[in-house]
Amino acid sequence: MGLLTILKKVKQKEHEMRLLMLGLDNAGKTTVVKKFNGEDIDLISPTLGFNIKTLEYSGFKLNIWDVGGQTSLRSYWRNYFESTDGLIWVVDSSDRARLLDCKAELQQLLQQERLAGASLLVFANKQDIDGALTAEEIRDTLELGSIERRHWKIVSCSAFTGAGLVDGIDWMVKDIASRIFMFD
Amino acid sequence: MAASDKPKPAATANATQAAVVDVGGFDEIEDDVVDGNCDEGEEDSASEEVMVSSGENADQTSQILAELEDMMMDEEFNAKVDAFTQRHCDHFDEGEENKLIYTSLFAEYTKMLEEYIEERLGATLEGFDMQAFCATLSGRADKEELPLALEMLSAYGDFESFKAMMLSCKVGATLGDMGVVGAPVHVFTEEQEDGEAMPDLNLSISGLGNNGLGNN
Numbered sequence: 001m002g003l004l005t006i007l008k009k010v011k012q013k014e015h016e017m018r019l020l021m022l023g024l025d026n027a028g029k030t031t032v033v034k035k036f037n038g039e040d041i042d043l044i045s046p047t048l049g050f051n052i053k054t055l056e057y058s059g060f061k062l063n064i065w066d067v068g069g070q071t072s073l074r075s076y077w078r079n080y081f082e083s084t085d086g087l088i089w090v091v092d093s094s095d096r097a098r099l100l101d102c103k104a105e106l107q108q109l110l111q112q113e114r115l116a117g118a119s120l121l122v123f124a125n126k127q128d129i130d131g132a133l134t135a136e137e138i139r140d141t142l143e144l145g146s147i148e149r150r151h152w153k154i155v156s157c158s159a160f161t162g163a164g165l166v167d168g169i170d171w172m173v174k175d176i177a178s179r180i181f182m183f184d
Numbered sequence: 185m186a187a188s189d190k191p192k193p194a195a196t197a198n199a200t201q202a203a204v205v206d207v208g209g210f211d212e213i214e215d216d217v218v219d220g221n222c223d224e225g226e227e228d229s230a231s232e233e234v235m236v237s238s239g240e241n242a243d244q245t246s247q248i249l250a251e252l253e254d255m256m257m258d259e260e261f262n263a264k265v266d267a268f269t270q271r272h273c274d275h276f277d278e279g280e281e282n283k284l285i286y287t288s289l290f291a292e293y294t295k296m297l298e299e300y301i302e303e304r305l306g307a308t309l310e311g312f313d314m315q316a317f318c319a320t321l322s323g324r325a326d327k328e329e330l331p332l333a334l335e336m337l338s339a340y341g342d343f344e345s346f347k348a349m350m351l352s353c354k355v356g357a358t359l360g361d362m363g364v365v366g367a368p369v370h371v372f373t374e375e376q377e378d379g380e381a382m383p384d385l386n387l388s389i390s391g392l393g394n395n396g397l398g399n400n
Contacts, residue, residue, distance in 0.1 A: 002298040004341030006318050011330065011338050049283040052344070079287050 001082075009083055016061045017176050018083050020118070022109065023090035024102050025069040028125045031159040032090055033066050036169060041159070046070065050080070060173055064088075074105065081114040085176045088168075090123045091142075093132035093156070103142045110147065119179070120152035121172045123165075128158040151175050247309055248317060249333040255304055256336055264300060265340075266353075268293055273354040276347065290346050297340055 021029045033053050034041050047068035054063050065080050089106055124135040135156040144152060153171050157164025255261050272289050305312045339345050
């Protein structure tokens with residue numbers, strides 16, 4: 001890590017968190033962020049690059065990095081790992097066909113050294129759709145139970161209605177805060 | 185073991201000079217000093233470390249800060265930044281979504297500046313050791329405020345500032361010799377406590393030559 005990166009990190013210590021939002025394409029990553037931030041979600045097109053959203057939540061400044069999930073973009077994900085405090089993995093709970101694909105991508109991420117210190121929040125998104133898998137079913141398919149040495153949680157949500165978003169983010173922020181800002 | 189045979193420029197230089205330099209300022213500087221050398225100096229005997237670190241290391245830190253301040257003011261550094269922005273600003277477009285190439289350009293930019301800084305400090309300050317300096321920085325206490333020079337320098341490592349600089353360079357480039365550009369930006373609701381909500385202005389002024397200056 002070079003001088004400028006270190007400086008940036010030193011500055012970030014003051015109540016800032018960097019959250020990285022990943023998942024397969026069409027999982028609803030951008031919609032989750034926008035809905036959580038109270039923005040319009042009517043016209044969201046597939047993300048081909050990445051979005052950065054900075055918002056305040058319970059006294060913390062969250063820098064949320066939302067990177068496109070299409071197959072061709074996934075090899076670029078690693079450029080965004082550095083300094084990540086929390087990983088938010090968004091799952092389209094209605095997309096049964098790609099759930100194993102989803103599992104494989106997540107497993108790969110969890111092996112990344114630069115993400116080793118990050119808490120993991122899995123959003124079982126699109127619960128508003130009939131026939132969506134439950135959070136429990138997704139937890140079992142993704143084998144989250146076998147994760148060791150990492151704080152994780154799965155939360156069912158609907159980025160469309162907004163249900164569950166606050167629960168998830170709230171857990172993530174508290175979890176990171178308890179690890180990093182122990183002295184506050 | 186092996187390490188003790190190798191010449192250790194920074195640590196050794198510290199040792200010789202600091203023995204001469206005052207040991208009086210011990211108390212006030214003690215904290216930013218101790219971590220500074222831990223990288224390399226761990227094998228030195230503890231007594232030497234303690235006796236030596238106080239005066240010398242603080243002294244070097246202030247030299248580094250002064251040198252960095254000079255650097256950011258001087259033409260060579262700014263010409264480097266300008267050249268980079270002008271060469272690449274065409275890739276940048278207004279809009280919320282960022283292209284993936286912004287990230288690789290930002291990485292390239294950061295690397296270029298870091299190498300320049302290391303080279304420059306290495307050339308002007310005897311025994312300068314970037315790794316040791318970085319270790320000192322990472323070891324700082326959370327609440328401590330950054331010295332001005334580092335505060336300024338940290339802006340160069342911020343992606344959002346980088347993007348803003350690229351965008352304003354691109355706008356500046358289309359204006360020819362001189363111009364002032366303003367663009368309304370997002371209004372933050374928290375700022376509206378009294379008075380009317382007005383868009384902020386992002387001003388960028390392009391220089392008289394063919395240098396489009398960034399607003400940073």
